[in-house]
Amino acid sequence: MIVGFDYGSSNCAMGVMAESSPKLIPLEQGKPYLPSTLYAQHNSLIVDFVAKNLKHSHHVDEFFNQRKGLLASIPAIRSDLDLTTNESGIYIGKEAIEEYIEFPEEGFYVKSPKSFFGATGLKPEQIAFFEDIATAMIMAIKKRAEAHLGYELLQTVIGRPVNFQAVGGEESNQQAVSILTKAAKRAGFNDVEFLFEPLAAGIDFETSLTEDKKVLVVDIGGGTSDCSFVQMGPSFRTKVERTSDFLSHSGKRIGGNDLDIALSFHKLMPLLGLGSQMKSGLPMPHPLYWQACKINDIHLQSEFYSDKNHRELTRLLRDVEQPELLNRLLKIQENKQSHQTVRQGELAKIALSENAEHYADLSFIEKDLTQLISNNDLGDAINESLKQMVTLAEDAITSAGTQPDIIYLTGGSAQSPLLKLALQQTLGDIPMLNGDNFGSVTSGLTKWADKLFKQ
Template sequence: MFAGFDYGSSNCAVGVMDQGAVKLLPLWGEQRFAPSTLYAADRGLICESVAHNIESDACREAYVQQRAAAIQRASQIRRNLNIGEQDNILFVGEEAIDNYINFPEEGYFVKSPKSFLGVSGLRQEQIAFFEDIVTAMMQSIKRQAETSLQKSITQTVIGRPVNFQGSGGEKSNQQAIEILTTAAQRAGYQQVEFLYEPLAAGIDFETNMQQDQVVLVVDIGGGTTDCSVVRMGPSHRIKANREDDFLGHSGQRVGGNDLDIHLSYKAFMPLLGLGSSLKSGLVMPSEPYWNAVRTNDVNAQMEFSSRANVELLAQLCRDASNPALVKRLLDLQQHKTNHQLVRCGEQSKIELSDSLEISKALGFIEQGLTQPVTRALFAEAIQGPLNRISALMKEAVTQAQCSPDLVYVTGGTAKSPVIRDAIQQQLGEIPIMDGDHFGSVTAGLTKWAEKLFG
């Protein structure tokens, strides 16, 4: 059985063909989109979960040999934490978020691991750790999809961005693809192919096109933005190879997560002392605040959780004109609730698609604490990443050396009126079409899987 697998930065989804149409499979209850999150009782237990859930005897044996020392440490961690053999140690999707919110200090939580896969300079042990995180997630999602389908899935097409990382070039892309391939194989996929995500979104759109046109596909996902100029239409969709139709493309690691981070910094960090003054009259340093919200940056998170940062924040509390504000940042670090703060930024972004102003409760920081957030503030906060997205659209069109007939916009972030206005300003009078903001990539991957494996 084949399937399209959107292993996204924000959400994951699996699609299959059902009587000639794409069907997105329920993964948890009736939920077809699973947040790209993982929570483990301890990060050292992730490899044990991976080993336990590898179906192939040969693959499991090879994995256990490679991770022998880590698996042995996992057994010791179980004993130290008094975790029984039958106890759940790992959760994915909404279950991961629920466990993180309930037990932020007791486990290991990661959101959008796909954002880290192309990071330059990763050591081999770091690559192995990301392989384990992605494998554990893929195993869980595949298991849920097969339960819904009541069939095994052995072949898949997985979406990939044009570029996984803003820097690092093809070396970063290769590193990320190798991690994803290894994880997919350990999850039980016997055949794995990849397709550019904007092209996948375009394939879904192309199904209903009545005439050939040049389309600019703008896919603003959680971790990356990809723009592709593609020839599409009835005479193109029958082709098995679409390389000649791919006229220009650009992509960078800038997406919905970056908007959440910038909004969280602008809207919420003043409540934690950002912009306040020290007793000396100097302004509070901004770096600890940026490190707190940059949840998609490995180095920033290591710095924020470091002992040196704890000492810095304690000193800033002593030096601050208003120490109670900075104490909130220290508490955020101590209780590991910075992911929850950025989640509030994400929720605010979504709510501001339908409202000009919302009020966000921040009771996990301090009981009764709330903060108003306006669409105007959101637009101001995200100007930096928005300029980068606009530059990517311009770059793709420049590469194509022709003007598109229409623009097809997809990706959950693209629902925001602020984003839509920026796209319209960049492209002038070119018509803009909306796709299924969440399901179009999965649908395109599934249709391509049918072409390859059907």
């Protein structure tokens, strides 16, 4: 009945209480973490998937009235794609990644959709589209969890960042929460509550404390970085009302994805012409390469894949000193391979947390094309992003008006030695602990959901 749900920027996970402890539910290939990705053979199939899974929901009439124009086109689209009755044309998680890599130019692919929910300037139809993406993913994930558990899930606490967007403020937060609330209820949840992700991680950590501590939780997720300064320990953890224990929060839309993008821009884009020259002696325009890498910005990606940009890149081929480099960028544009490119930046970042060097494999662009990346390269590329993350920690401490006893690090990028060094250099020798970088938020959400809905 009750589930904690981390609809994350990098991964999705669900947990239930089992014998007084949170247990993460297998969602994909026996593992609890499902990559936050969706691939559709046609974007209209997302609406079709939602409509078919809404049959027993009181949201049916509202949804069908709002999407009737799109739904009318579905039979023709399914016929063109030769989809059988049992084929949805929708993939999530690793299956979505595999489909995208095999057919990058033929379908619609989105990674970290939550990163877009707070975007400013979205038109009503764009908000509706993100509602459908979130609904389809939550429906599919919920169905997998229920199949494993053998019972229906009706109440949930969903994790949310402190701020979904760097700009837009509370309006962006309300927009994103509205998208997630509507999606979760259309997916079949009767009761939906939210909890800051760093607080969820802190609640999970609190179980292990044998004495009261002032804890700064630093959560570096895929799309956002969040800090919560919390009083926790034996004197606090039995309380249901914890508002007075949460001393401060800070957050910004900058996370692991931004580190991947920065590394890809600085170290992979030179192989595609960044830093090279035009025949006139002028440098190649930087915005072209930023658009190619910025996979978490819907507007820049739309510009990069536009017909207008294709014509511009083709025109530039005549004017550059090294057209063979620009041809590689043109291939990425034509084949919609931005995500594959940035994925190599992500893999390099992960590898460099343990190794001094890593070769990024770009053979999908050109045979045997690789790039050597060192730890120093990584540090140079992500330095500005790390500064912003450290500033968030400083802001949380300043707002709390006291110093933490412990810094608790969680999130996929929190294991980076460069982040720990940057925090230590700025904040001093405060003890730092790493929790479960991927599971602590889900476990905390599960504990909170159980306490909230059973009180």
